[in-house]
Amino acid sequence: MSDIHNNLAVANNSALQQARALDLPSRNEMLQRAPAVEQFWYSNRLLLERAWHQWDEQNTNLGQWVNESLISEPLRNAIALAWEDPNKEQEVANLWEEVLPGVYQAQLFDPAKLSLLRDYLSAAADAKIPLRPPYGIALNRNGGMLDKRSEGYLAAPSFQAFYKLIMDKYMRPISRMLFPESMGFDSQTFGFSIQYQDGMDTSLRPHTDASTATMNVNLNVPGETFKGSEVDFFNPKTGKVTRTVFAPGVAVLHRGSVPHAAQPITGGSRTNMVLWLYGERMQIPRGTLPTRKADANVRWTIPTVEKDDIAPF
Ligand SMILES: O=C(O)CCC(=O)C(=O)O
Ligand SMILES: [Fe+2]
Known part of the structure; x- marks a missing residue:
C-alpha cells in the first residue's frame, strides 16, 4: 500500500474509532431537545459521515444486498417499463390499490428478501456509531434519520444509494401519477425509520405530515408478528376511519x-421506514382543487433542483 493510501486508511479508521468513543447527550437532554443535543450532531457531522463510510466498507457482506433486487418483482418490472416509455405507466398504477381517497397500497419489497435489509439495518443500529432517532424518541433502538439533510443520519453509502433509488426511481414518479398536484412540490426528500415495541415507543397521536406525499413501508419480515399498532387513516369528508395493518x-x-x-402496540415489534417528498423550502401544495396531470414524459423525470437543507425535525 502506498503511503498516501495507508494514511487515508488510518484516518478513516480513526474516524470510526473516534465516532464510537463520542459521549452522547443524555436521554433526558435528547427528549428535551436541549441545545447541547443539536450542537452534538452538528459539530460531529463530518466525523460521523466518515465513520459510516468506514463501517460500510467493513460490512460489504451486508450492504451488497441492499439494492433494487429487494423490490417486489411485478413493481420492479412495471417501473422499468414506465421509465422506458412513460405512456406505459398504467402498469405501475394497476399495482396500487386505493384504500381510501388519497391513500394507496402496494407491495414494494419482496417479503422473501426483506431480511437482507433488516440484517443491514440491525447491524447499523449495533455499529455503535451515534445515529439520531426521529422526533425526541431516544428509547428507539432501531429508529434513525435516513436523509442527508438530517444531522446524525445513516450516512453509509450503500444505504444512501438505495434510499436515492427508492425516492427518485419509485416514490416520486408514482406520487406524481397518483397525486397530480405533487408535481413541483417534490424535489426535496426526507426519511426516517421507526421501531415500535411495547414498553418503548408505542403509538402516534392523530396528525398530518408536513409532506406532499408520504410513503410508509412495513419492514417486518414474514412471521414477525405484532399486536395492535394499526395505522388509522381518517377521511375528513365522511369522518370514516380506515384501519390498516400492513403486511x-x-x-x-x-x-x-x-x-x-398509529394505535398502541401491545405485543411484538413493528419496524417501518417513512419517506417524505416536499418542495423547496418545505413547500407543499395548498388548496383542494385537483390539478391536471402533467404530461407523462414530464412526470417520469428526476428534478435537477438542488437539495436544500431544511428538515422538519
Ligand atoms: O406508525 C406509522 O406507521 C405511522 C408513522 C407516521 O405517521 C409518522 O411517523 O408520521
Ligand atoms: Fe405521519
Missing part, C-alpha cells in the same frame, strides 16, 4: 394532508 414489505403511499394515527 411485510407493503407500502402505503398517501398525501401528507390525510390525517392518520
